[in-house]
Amino acid sequence: MKILIVEDEPKAGDYLRQGLREAGFTVELVHNGVDGLHLALGGDHDLLILDVMLPGLDGWSILRRLRAQGRTVPVLFLTARDAVEDRVQGLELGADDYLVKPFSFAELLARVRTILRRGRSTLEATSIRVADLELDLLRRRVTRAGRRIDLTAKEFGLLELLMRRHGEVLPRSLIASQVWDVNFDSDTNVIEVAMRRLRAKVDDGFETRLIQTVRGMGYVLEAPEGPR
Amino acid sequence: MKPARWSLTARLTALYTLVASLVMAGLGVLVSVAVNRHFIELDRDYLADKIRLVQQIAGEAPSAPVLADRLDAVLASHQGLFIELRHGDVPVYGAEAAVFANAPALPGPDQDPLDWPVGERTLRGQAASTPAPAALGGGHTLQLRIALDTVHHSHFMGALHRSLALYLLGALLVSGLLGWWAARRGLQPLRLMKERASAVTAQKLDQRMPVAAVPVEFADLAASLNAMLARLQDDVERLQAFSSDLAHELRTPINNLLTQTQVSLAQPRTPREYQEILASNAEEFQRLARMVSDMLFLAKTEHGLELPRRERIDLREAVQSLFDFYDAVAEERQIGLALRGEASVTGDRLMARRAVSNLLSNALRHAPAGSTVAVELSADHDAVCLCVVNGGPGIDAALLPRLFDRFFRADKSRQHGEAEGTGLGLSITQAIMAAHGGRVTVQSAPGRTVFCLLFPADTAS
Numbered sequence: 193m194k195i196l197i198v199e200d201e202p203k204a205g206d207y208l209r210q211g212l213r214e215a216g217f218t219v220e221l222v223h224n225g226v227d228g229l230h231l232a233l234g235g236d237h238d239l240l241i242l243d244v245m246l247p248g249l250d251g252w253s254i255l256r257r258l259r260a261q262g263r264t265v266p267v268l269f270l271t272a273r274d275a276v277e278d279r280v281q282g283l284e285l286g287a288d289d290y291l292v293k294p295f296s297f298a299e300l301l302a303r304v305r306t307i308l309r310r311g312r313s314t315l316e317a318t319s320i321r322v323a324d325l326e327l328d329l330l331r332r333r334v335t336r337a338g339r340r341i342d343l344t345a346k347e348f349g350l351l352e353l354l355m356r357r358h359g360e361v362l363p364r365s366l367i368a369s370q371v372w373d374v375n376f377d378s379d380t381n382v383i384e385v386a387m388r389r390l391r392a393k394v395d396d397g398f399e400t401r402l403i404q405t406v407r408g409m410g411y412v413l414e415a416p417e418g419p420r
Numbered sequence: 421m422k423p424a425r426w427s428l429t430a431r432l433t434a435l436y437t438l439v440a441s442l443v444m445a446g447l448g449v450l451v452s453v454a455v456n457r458h459f460i461e462l463d464r465d466y467l468a469d470k471i472r473l474v475q476q477i478a479g480e481a482p483s484a485p486v487l488a489d490r491l492d493a494v495l496a497s498h499q500g501l502f503i504e505l506r507h508g509d510v511p512v513y514g515a516e517a518a519v520f521a522n523a524p525a526l527p528g529p530d531q532d533p534l535d536w537p538v539g540e541r542t543l544r545g546q547a548a549s550t551p552a553p554a555a556l557g558g559g560h561t562l563q564l565r566i567a568l569d570t571v572h573h574s575h576f577m578g579a580l581h582r583s584l585a586l587y588l589l590g591a592l593l594v595s596g597l598l599g600w601w602a603a604r605r606g607l608q609p610l611r612l613m614k615e616r617a618s619a620v621t622a623q624k625l626d627q628r629m630p631v632a633a634v635p636v637e638f639a640d641l642a643a644s645l646n647a648m649l650a651r652l653q654d655d656v657e658r659l660q661a662f663s664s665d666l667a668h669e670l671r672t673p674i675n676n677l678l679t680q681t682q683v684s685l686a687q688p689r690t691p692r693e694y695q696e697i698l699a700s701n702a703e704e705f706q707r708l709a710r711m712v713s714d715m716l717f718l719a720k721t722e723h724g725l726e727l728p729r730r731e732r733i734d735l736r737e738a739v740q741s742l743f744d745f746y747d748a749v750a751e752e753r754q755i756g757l758a759l760r761g762e763a764s765v766t767g768d769r770l771m772a773r774r775a776v777s778n779l780l781s782n783a784l785r786h787a788p789a790g791s792t793v794a795v796e797l798s799a800d801h802d803a804v805c806l807c808v809v810n811g812g813p814g815i816d817a818a819l820l821p822r823l824f825d826r827f828f829r830a831d832k833s834r835q836h837g838e839a840e841g842t843g844l845g846l847s848i849t850q851a852i853m854a855a856h857g858g859r860v861t862v863q864s865a866p867g868r869t870v871f872c873l874l875f876p877a878d879t880a881s
Contacts, residue, residue, distance in 0.1 A: 294709040296702075346744055372745040376774040377710050377842075379749075379781040386748040407695075408702025 193308060194218045196237040198228030198254065199270065200246050208241065211297050212304070225249025232258055237265055238308060244271040244282075255285045266307045270295075298363035298409040305360055320355045323415035325394065325402055327355050336398060346371060347390050354403065354413035363410040387411055428610075429603045436599030441592050448584040455580060459573045460532055460544075467546045468529045470494075470566055474503060475550040478562065487553060488513055500569035502543070505562045507552065512562055519543055520565050535570065542574070543567040609634040613642060625653040665827045669711065669843070673704050707842070714844040718826070721771075721851035733772050734764045735806055739795045742777050746784060754789040761797035763804045765875040767856045775852040775860075776806065778845040779871045783810035786869070803858070804875040815864040823862060824850045849873070 195217050199205035202223065209221045220235070222228050225246040232240055232254065240258075242251035255267050266288040273292075282290050288307050291300060320327045324337040332348055334341040343351060349371045354362065364383040368374040387403065395401045403413050426434075473494060481487035491513055495501055504514040519538050526534055526547035533544045545567030552562050613629055620627045628649060629642035684697045736759065743750075743757045750757050765772070776795075783793045791811035798805045815823065822828050827843040846860075853860045858875040 292713070294705075294712065296706060296709070344747075346747070368745070373741065374745055374773070374777065375770060376777070377714060378745075378774075378777055382745060382749050382781075385752050389748050389752070407699030408706070409699075 193239070194235070194237045195220070195239045195241060195304070196228070196231055196235060197221045197241045198223075198225065198232075198246060198251070199241070199243045200224060201243070207297075208300070211301070215301055217304075223247075225251070225254055229254045229257055232263070232265065233261065239304060240265055240267045241304075242267055242269055244269055244273070252281065252285060255282075255287060259286050266310070268300075268303060268307060296363050296365075296409070298361050298406075299365060302357070302360060302362055302366045305357070320352070320358075322355055322358045322413060323400065323402060324398075325355070327352060334394075336394065341393050343390070343393060346386070347393070350386060350390055351394065351413075354411065359412065359414045361406045361409045361412045367411070428607060429600060432603035432606070433596060433600040436602070437592060437596040440595035440599070441588065444588050444591050448588060451584065452577065452580060456573075456577065459570075459576075463544055463568055463570070463573075464533055464546075467533055467544075467566055467568060470498070470501060470503075471529050471546065471548045471564065474505075474564055474566065475548070478505070478550045478553050478564075481553045484512075500571070502545075502567040502569075504565045505550075506565075507560065507562050519567060520545075523565065523567070526565055533568075542570045544570050609638050613638065613645070617645070620649065625649060625656055662826055666715070669827050670708070673708055677701055677704050711842040711844070714842050714848060715826075718844060718848055718851055721848070721855050729768050730766050731769060732764055732766050733769050735772075735776075735797050735804070736762045736764075738769070738773050739776060739797070739806070742773060742780055745777070746780055749784055750793065753784065753787075755784060755787050756792035758792050758794040759797075760794065763797040763799045763806065765804050765856075767875065771852045771855065775849040775873055776808075778849045779808040779873070782845065782871070783808050783869075786810060786812045788812050799877075802877045804877065805872055806875075807870050807872040809868065809870050811867055812869060814866040814869055815862070817864070820862055820864060824860070 193216070195212055197205055197208050197212075197219060199208060199221065200223050205221050205223065209219045212219045220231060220237070222231055225248040227248075228240075228242065228246065229249055240254075242254055244251040246254075251269055251271075255269075258265065258267075267286070268289045268291065269282050269287050270291050270293060288310075289303050291303065318328070318330050320329070326335050328334070329352070334343055334348065334351065350367065353367065353370050365377075367383055368378060387405070391401070391403045395403055400416050402415065403411060406412055474491065477490045477494070478487060481490060491503055491505075495503060502514065502519050504520050505512040522538070523536050523543070523545060524534055526545050529546055529548050531546075533546045535542050535544045537543075545565060548564045548566070549561045550564050552560050613634065616627055616629055628646045631639050631642045631646065634642050680697060680701065684694070689697075739759050743759065746757065780793070780795075787793050787810040794809045796805075796807045796809065798807075824846045826847045828846075829843050850860050853873055853875075856875055858873065861872045861874060863870045863872075
């Protein structure tokens with residue numbers, strides 16, 4: 193997976209590149225709009241991450257020119273301004289997502305993976321399995337090592353999200369948004385409590401703990417020996 | 421076409437001059453009509469006098485030549501007088517003057533004389549009859565026509581009109597000047613207000629318009645300006661307080677981060693320790709980021725923002741979905757959640773849910789274990805009401821007015837944990853309600869604290 197970052201702030205760009213590389217992506221980084229457009233037109237990137245305010249050529253213009261050339265490469269915008277008009281303009285131009293600074297890297301990573309997963313819909317699985325934990329999506333039933341686990345509807349939704357994206361660190365804001373449709377800053381304690389209760393049902397009494405807290409980042413569900 | 425922008429002084433001067441000129445022109449017309457009328461009356465008397473004279477001469481004349489001589493003598497001593505005597509169609513005297521050739525039917529001596537033009541002159545005449553003198557056979561009457569040249573009147577009227585016009589012109593100039601002077605003087609209080617207004621700066625917002633010193637017409641304006649200044653002063657002061665609060669709120673976490681980072685760098689540590697430190701930093705940074713985005717949200721909302729989307733919101737459904745969100749926390753603290761009533765409003769769904777969520781989060785934080793947090797929905801003709809009720813010790817009445825201030829925390833002793841809010845929740849709720857044209861109220865007594873969101877009834881659907 194190849195990602196092009198166009199970000200004029202050197203420190204931010206370097207950290208993004210490092211973070212995405214360590215998450216397993218191939219990353220190119222340029223610091224101005226003109227180089228960004230040039231590379232984007234000449235390359236075969238799977239995703240562009242564009243800062244809106246760029247020297248030379250701004251993010252909107254890069255996107256406009258790419259779309260004018262028929263390029264459908266997905267684009268994620270980063271911006272320091274959170275104005276409704278900006279958001280609308282971005283989406284009208286065909287941006288795929290929009291993150292307002294400051295954002296957490298876990299959030300960015302989660303969104304990047306969501307975009308990249310889009311359009312590559314594999315056959316809709318009827319069950320998901322991670323280690324000895326199995327989620328039956330049709331019968332809404334969870335078993336671990338053959339033992340049935342009773343979950344509430346929301347707990348099931350939460351576990352489904354963690355399992356569908358197993359191995360990924362999911363930030364609390366993303367969890368709140370995906371499971372409870374809470375798309376605003378809220379009491380983060382709520383996610384902690386919900387996670388603790390889910391973990392008690394899923395992990396208590398088993399030798400390996402599948403659900404882990406990554407301090408300062410979020411939560412991840414993964415088999416202990418699985419790739420991170 | 422853009423209308424020309426006239427200054428107030430120019431407008432007033434122009435209006436004043438216009439009014440003055442109309443009044444004076446009217447007066448001029450009146451004078452000239454009166455003078456003309458006066459001349460007509462004078463002429464009537466004069467003509468009547470001459471008719472009597474002719475009748476007398478005709479009555480006494482012993483013969484036709486004597487009559488003609490005497491009448492000639494009369495004409496010679498009266499410049500511009502014309503006399504004609506006829507007997508039926510037979511001219512008796514004065515026919516050679518021919519001034520009566522195209523005269524209209526002339527009125528009698530008891531009526532106003534009539535005017536008619538002869539060449540360049542205008543004649544004014546009357547008709548009468550006089551008994552024929554005995555010398556001419558007697559027994560029948562003669563028709564008398566008598567006329568007067570009005571040239572001396574027209575000379576006088578011309579002179580009068582010229583002097584009236586001159587006077588009017590002079591008076592216009594003077595009244596224009598006077599009007600300008602009066603307007604300037606009359607507008608003096610405005611200049612005073614302007615000077616006061618220009619003395620107002622962000623640092624000197626305590627300047628006020630002199631309401632008592634300006635004329636009554638300006639008193640309202642001055643009072644409104646003062647009210648505006650008071651609001652501005654209030655806003656600026658709140659903004660200043662907010663900025664200093666903000667600096668303070670940011671200083672604490674930044675200080676923590678800096679200290680922690682520098683202490684960690686002071687000597688080598690194990691990767692595990694570094695990890696711990698970075699994780700703790702990340703948590704603090706997230707809190708900072710949340711604070712910044714909350715403040716941006718507040719700033720935007722308080723800027724009288726237009727609701728991005730207006731749609732029908734079923735409040736019962738919205739609360740129910742938030743109950744799902746807070747369910748785990750409530751259960752863990754052994755707090756029940758109850759929902760009563762039904763209502764819906766129109767507004768921005770995301771913002772409305774955020775307002776309710778903030779109240780629920782607060783209620784859950786302060787409700788004692790074993791109690792119930794209840795949400796009550798109701799609607800009457802002037803408001804749709806969503807009340808969140810919780811138990812607990814209640815809020816000190818002295819703190820209630822400050823509850824919605826930014827960064828205000830009733831519980832000062834509480835450490836800001838990661839779960840702790842930014843201290844902006846109630847401010848945000850209030851701003852959201854203001855954007856919906858509603859408000860948020862609070863009542864608190866020991867054992868019962870009630871926060872209510874009041875949506876105006878016109879948003880009810």
